Amino acid sequence: MPKVTINGTEIEVDKGKSILRAAAEAGYDVPHFCYHPALSAPANCRMCLVEIEGVPKLQPGCYSQINDGMVVHTESERVVKARKAVLEFILLNHPVDCPICDQAGECKLQDYYIDYDAQESRVRTEKQNKVKAYPIGPEVVYDGERCILCTRCIRFCQEVTQTDELTIVERGDRAEIRAFPGRELDNNYSMCTVDICPVGALTARDFRFKCRVWLLTSTDSVCTGCSNGCNIHLDHFRNEVQRYRPRYNPEVNDYWMCDEGRLSYKSVHTDRQTEPKVNGATVNWHALAQAVADKLGKVEDPSQIALVISPQATCEDIFLAKRFGEETLGGVQFYLGGKLSGDSDEFLIKADKNPNTRGIEAVFGGTDSLKSFDDLLADMESGAISVLYMSGTDTPCDAETRERFVGLLDGLKLFLHQSPHAGEFADKAHIILPSCTHAEKDGTFINFDGVAQPIYQAFAGYGRSIPDWQIFLRLARAMKKPFDYTFLTQIQEEMFAASQAPEPEPEPEPEAGDDESSAPPPAE
């Protein structure tokens, strides 16, 4: 392996690595704009210039490969001076409207300016004006003045989504990013360009002006939009999810996530049911558990009870639901709920829109012991099922069948609805058990590929909702057959032992030199 000396540190690196990468391995950060670890390196911003001994001119670190015996300086006087010059050049026409720029706080231009430039503008002429809020796509807004023309967005559309919407129009200081005529930035991953844009030129329509990034707290989580289970930073402020950002995980989603999943956070805050209710009357959890125990205890034949398991729940919730049905109630019928399958593509989006179908398979040892949702409808019609314990609001069926299902609910003797959301079931349910969304609890999802991924609680549950597993614990205790758990970790240990499911993968370390992925925004 070739040996290089970077700022006096000698290091061995793989052949063919760029200087920027090698420097990162040696522990030196080389400032850069246009380089992104997942994209090709066009070397057009010149921010990463480094000094190589024996080479008269400064070289772009993102592009130049290392050679054996190379001696590189990334912090020498010449380099720092060059960076200052590059920054001044980039800032020539930059509006510096940081107060209204959503990027402020996580803007590389701001950071590097503070680190290397930190001088007042010497430009005495009017700055070049461009369109400030150009709708470059349905989800993305483009600000030509702020753009530093690093072409990351263009390369993303070329290399990652391979949809080629974007290009540079005009030249010199009038150059701007535009979609090709007749097109717009409307691919399924368009909002990833917002993430990779090093400045505030591309902003997400959804997040625009919603919250300053320095106010956000970031919690590691997993997107629940489909069974791909993209890793995310769940950024929240004042108990509200403000946005999702993809979190680097080379095994699952790399640096990306789809737009639909990114916007799926909205469900955390819509249509929530927050109060435990028995026959429409709000009660406390204790009273509710007593009422449920009382009513379920009166059911003579447990096989009349249907327990709908939702693949939207975490493995721990499903595990306890299973134990609750099999041991506490004894011999209930399990049915499979969840969402209907949808579109898919070759990249990230999967047809199975449930984040934890593999979790059910792991807990139940395959889905054979679960009846399908159609069976449930049939059984309800035939009267074989008179008590329905439904978790989640989703049903794997089309609108028509769902209507039929909602109609059938009236014929039930007892309908328990355990879900964060109210749906159409809220006024039909005899007992409402409000549970938490994935943002409000800890747990594990297993994605389509069998990768078990932990999610973490970002904020306290809405109203008086509590996680599903705690609901089952309470119900079991009220039925005088308590489970022997207090903490989630106890459940996890037993669950993994029981199902021999793989332990959650240790978080893969982001690759060196990568910047976009993991650093949470500076929290207060």
Added chain:
Amino acid sequence: MPDIIVTLLNLGVVQILLIVFVFVMGLASMMTLLGDRKQSAKIQNRVGPNRARLPFINHPLLGIPHFLADGIKMVLKENIVPDGANKTLHLIAPGLVFLPALVAWAAVPFMDTYCAGEMLIDTATWTETCQGEEHRWFQIMNFNSGLLYGFAIASISVYGAAIAGWASNSNFSLLGGLRSSAQMVSYEVSLGLSLAGVLMIYGTLDMNEMVRQQGYLIGDWLPMWGIVVQPVAFFLFFLAGMAETKRAPFDLPEGESEIVAGYITEYSSMKFAVMQLGEYVATVFIAALIAILFLGGWQVPWLFADGFHFGSTVIELPYWLVIILRIGAMCGKVVLLVWLQFMMRWTLPRFRYDQVMTLGWKILLPLSLANLVVTAFIMALF
């Protein structure tokens, strides 16, 4: 005078009403307003309470509406008994502070006995003798050991403080109760001893008799008040009395930064008010004692039952006017002394607790003993 009033006067009912409820309570509660707030405001160049208004009267009225509002607030507030407190004792304690302070007033004379007959003035010894029936109309009760009675009763309030501190089930209260009982017990010693000299001179424990004796004019012009014959005892008694009633600068049982409000911490509503009022009444009582023992009580200098005697010139005054003047003098002296105590309060910084104890045991006590010895020597010599 209508018979009924005379009967009531002889029974002491009117005196109780006037002295206890009008004078003492009135003065004590006004002190909370004017002394604590308005007076301090004037001293500290402030305005003091002036925002509350009576209905239809758009004038601050010296802040008196505040005082009324405070009263209403006290009555209407929730009465809180802390968890784990001894309910009975917690309830009794305010009474134990308040009642002795009131009962002690029974022995305080506001005027000489009312003489139904002729008064004889002997200008050689400067004594008055009544030729006829005497009525004790200006004193609730008459004992020949009134002073002892006053002390005995007043010292009961130590129990109130101690019990309040203990029964509240609060550390602050307990510490406050301990501090105040220790302080009161310590200063009672000097309080009593500083009086021994005075008692030797007067040779009586009857308060009215003491005041009568102070009518004597030394060299026919200087009233023989206690402060003249026993100046050291006056200062000792004044200091010990302030410490005894826990007025600043001796208000150690309270201290926002250390033990909150001491043994009153856990009291609220009327119980709190009663506690506070009890302390003020005790303050007034000490002022009355000082007035009687050292400042000639109801005596007005050179005024005798038939008028002013300046040397040999006599300005004749009717007997009823003399009575009014004398009652006024007594009340005025009490008010003045109370005012002075408040003045001290806003002048002097607080002591530290060990300083208070040092002052009591190492300075006041030896001084009062010395005073006693010196007085005894002088008495023996002459």
Added chain:
Amino acid sequence: MAKHEVKQVERVEPGLWEKSYIPEIARGLKVTIGHFLNNLRPNKEKHTTFTREYPDVPTDYYPDRFRGLHRLMLRDDGQVRCVACMCCSTICPANCIHIEAAEHDDPAIEKYPAVFVIDELRCIVCGLCVEACPCDAIRMDSGVHAHPFTDRGEAFLNRDLLMEMGGLSMAKQGGER
């Protein structure tokens, strides 16, 4: 380094006169009683009272940098100057500024505060919001005291109220074409 002058202060040992306390207490009483009597005089002019009975008697003198109620400055056309950058609400130690930003119809302005509420009861009048504002949009130089409120809700001053007190700023206005 500058040369430090060390001044030795003699410790005053109290003599017997001071230690007997009585004359010193009398001296102290003289001061307090002097104040007391002086402030009892019927002629209020002669009082040495410092208290100003605001708002009955407005005070005659305000320092130049007196911080009163907030106000929001205006653009030349009377619109709010604030661009809802939330610098003020971020720095506010009392957490009493609530801003909801929105997209402005005029693309030159882009961002403006749809909701801007200051809880004047929570405000500790530190003035940090004024210092933080990059646009000279918020000021505390209205000269108006936070008056007593009888209802908590009254203390929430909203954008329009704050703008009523506002005025034009001399600072350069952003977003011009």
